[in-house]
Amino acid sequence: MTLRGKLKVAIIGSGNIGTDLLIKIMRSEHMICTLFAGRNFNSAGMKRANLLGVTISDRGIEAIVNDPAICDLVFDCTSAHAHIEHWAILEKLGKYVIDMTPAKLGVFCIPAINAAECLNGGIRNINMITCGGQSSIPIANAIAQVHNNIEYIEVASSIASRSAGPATRHNLDEYIETTQDALQNFSNARRTKAILILNPANPPIDMQTTIYAKIANPDLPAIHSAVMAMVEKLKAYVPGYKLIVPPTIEGDKVITTIKVLGAGDYLPQYAGNLDIINCAAIAMAELIATSNLTSEA
Amino acid sequence: MTKKILISDPTLRDGNHAVRHQLSRESFIAYCRAAEAAGVPIVEVGHGNGLGASSMLVGECSLTDDEILSLSRANLINSKLGIHVIPGFCTIKNDLVKAIEAGVDVFRVASHCTEADITDRHIGYIRQAGKQAFGVLMMSHMTSPAILLEESKKMESYGAEAIIIMDSAGAYFPEDVTERISTLVDGLNIPVGFHGHNNLGMAIINSVNAVNAGATIIDGTIRGFGAGAGNTQLEVLVAVFERLGFETGINLYKILDAADIAEKEFNPVAPHVSPLSIVSGLAGVFSGFSKPVGRAAQDYHVDPRDIFFELGKRNAVAGQESLIIEVARELAALNSVKDS
Structure with missing residues (x-):
């Protein structure tokens, strides 16, 4: 059996996230994609998956319902709304789910912060928050290690318009709410705010995130070293993660800016937003694959 | 036949950019009353980037959105209360629900010129609530007339009752405006509007060209109070439109009075072409x-x-x-x- 030892994964949702994830999974030693399910055989993602020789289906979640043994783990790359229904089905089927939508039904996961916790206690639904969350929350968390009484944290991400597919665009409100909640969760800040800017510029801009923290008497050297340590952790699974404005005091706030360059797998390098959330999801799936958590399945 | 032009006045919204979003309660009250007295049809209020935008990124507002809306509502009777929102900053739950409760009449839902599809749910929500929704395309100089039309059609399909294009950088020359507005007027079944900025001294002539090309909604702010070089100066616009025979329903003397009031209220200085x-x-x-x-x-x-x-x-x-x-x-x- 060629599948022996490899975690069988399915991807539902054939948009930018799902397709980029597929290309990354093809490189994994620990996973094999056994199903790529969308709604339309003519979509760019489906055609790409077909070219890559992956089993494809235009029946979405039904493809798993009809053949539950096809996978152990499902990446849901559809939309926040659709995930609610998908989780109800996948939970009954006993599947591991890594939710790429901002539905926030599962446990919030930032691999650099709480990977181990997400694998404990029989958790089966891991929520990858949002792309902006994956890039900004580690920095907020690093600052919170130095100051546990942050008054306000705000994160603003700008992404290239071309990297945001229809579900992302339709889920802007969920993006904001989920990023804010997770930011609160990992920083303990009294107030949080998330902003997403879609930039139409051509050539497209690289993904960039700025983190603003309002702190009384910030200890800049300590913040700096906590942030640098966190950036190293991120780089271990997101190679294009880069600190471009180190923590800097401006007025009553500490400002930090991150740029995320993509690997250029499905969309060109500017789409760091796809890479950061997909690299984070793959880091989690590989942990699951290598820790035999699905052996009973 | 005289042309009827709907004037929408974002003095208390775009003007907030000019004072780093620090407009005071007194300024809101004084200007709402002055605009009401002059018969300004729509008075748009809020943070410069709209509801939900007060932030470190674009500037924190000295008043909350709730305070601004209730103050303005209390001082507008015949003038409609308008707001601007940009999905990505605002959400339906946080901002639109509140604005509907606060009695906002006109909701202008904005996106960058090529991003109309992010406004789908917000425009739909407003229309379902029985309120008026306009679609706004910002930084419209960054794309072609054909794409502006395509994006405007999307907004129209979501339920927008008018489309306004913004010259957010004040970069247009008059012929640019003519070309874009006439493309939209020909291609849409809803009214078209223009929002000018005066960086290159073109705001008034651009607005006149917009009307000549078929626009029926024009934005202007008192003393040009707005971001950067300021907007199309409202009292000049009213005077010029009166001379050209375009009907705005705004009383010239009263809008000139409002300009005097504004000069005192909006210290330190009204914007100018710096x-x-x-x-x-x-x-x-x-x-x-x-x-x-x-x-x-x-x-x-x-x-x-x-x-x-x-x-x-x-x-x-x-x-x-x-x-x-x-x-x-x-x-x-x-x-x-x-x-x-």
């Missing part, structure tokens, strides 16, 4: 960047004009204020290399 805002217009960069660019130039000892042109090269759009510091840092680093 050297820096000319550069912003030439660079095609959002007018609202002028204050943060000025600050960054001081902090990093670089020429603010260089910052603007560099932002233009990078196609910066509103909401990317964080890029200003990055650019200023890079220019400062370049300068120190040259000096050494």
Whole structure:
């Protein structure tokens, strides 16, 4: 059996996230994609998956319902709304789910912060928050290690318009709410705010995130070293993660800016937003694959 | 036949850019009353970037959205209360629900010129609530007339009852406006509007051209109070339209009175075409960047004009204020290399 030892994964949702994830999974030693399910055989993602020789289906979640043994783990790359229904089905089927939508039904996961916790206690639904969350929350968390009484944290991400597919665009409100909640969760800040800017510029801009923290008497050297340590952790699974404005005091706030360059797998390098959330999801799936958590399945 | 033009007045919204979003309660009250007295049809209020936008990124507002809406509502009777929202800053739950409860009449849902599909759910929600929704395309100089039409049609399909294109950088020349407005008027079944900025001194003539090309909604602010070089100056617009025989329903003497009131209220100074805002217009960069660019130039000892042109090269759009510091840092680093 060629599948022996490899975690069988399915991807539902054939948009930018799902397709980029597929290309990354093809490189994994620990996973094999056994199903790529969308709604339309003519979509760019489906055609790409077909070219890559992956089993494809235009029946979405039904493809798993009809053949539950096809996978152990499902990446849901559809939309926040659709995930609610998908989780109800996948939970009954006993599947591991890594939710790429901002539905926030599962446990919030930032691999650099709480990977181990997400694998404990029989958790089966891991929520990858949002792309902006994956890039900004580690920095907020690093600052919170130095100051546990942050008054306000705000994160603003700008992404290239071309990297945001229809579900992302339709889920802007969920993006904001989920990023804010997770930011609160990992920083303990009294107030949080998330902003997403879609930039139409051509050539497209690289993904960039700025983190603003309002702190009384910030200890800049300590913040700096906590942030640098966190950036190293991120780089271990997101190679294009880069600190471009180190923590800097401006007025009553500490400002930090991150740029995320993509690997250029499905969309060109500017789409760091796809890479950061997909690299984070793959880091989690590989942990699951290598820790035999699905052996009973 | 006289042309009837609907004037929408964002003095108390775009003007907030000119004072770093610090407009006072007294200013809101005084100007709402003055606009009401002059018969201004729509008075738009809020943070410069709309409801839900008060933030470190684009500036924190001294008043909350709730305070602004209740103050303004209490002082407008015949004039409609309008707001501006940009999905990505605002959400339905946080902002639109509240605004509907607060009695807002006109909701202007905005996106960058090529991003209309992010307004789908917000426009739909407003229409379902029985309120008036206009679609707004910002930084409209960054794309072609054909794409503007395509994006406007999307907004129309979501339920927008009018489309307004914004010259956010004050970069248009009159013929640019004619070309775009006539494309939209020919291709849409809903009214079309124009929102000007005065960086290159073109705001009035651009608005006149917009009307001649078929626009029926024009934005103007008192004393031009608005981002960067300011908006189309409302009292001039009313006077010019009166001379041209365009009917606005606004009382000329009363709007001139409002301009006097505004001069006292909106201290320190109403915007004017400053050297820096000319550069912003030439660079095609959002007018609202002028204050943060000025600050960054001081902090990093670089020429603010260089910052603007560099932002233009990078196609910066509103909401990317964080890029200003990055650019200023890079220019400062370049300068120190040259000096050494």
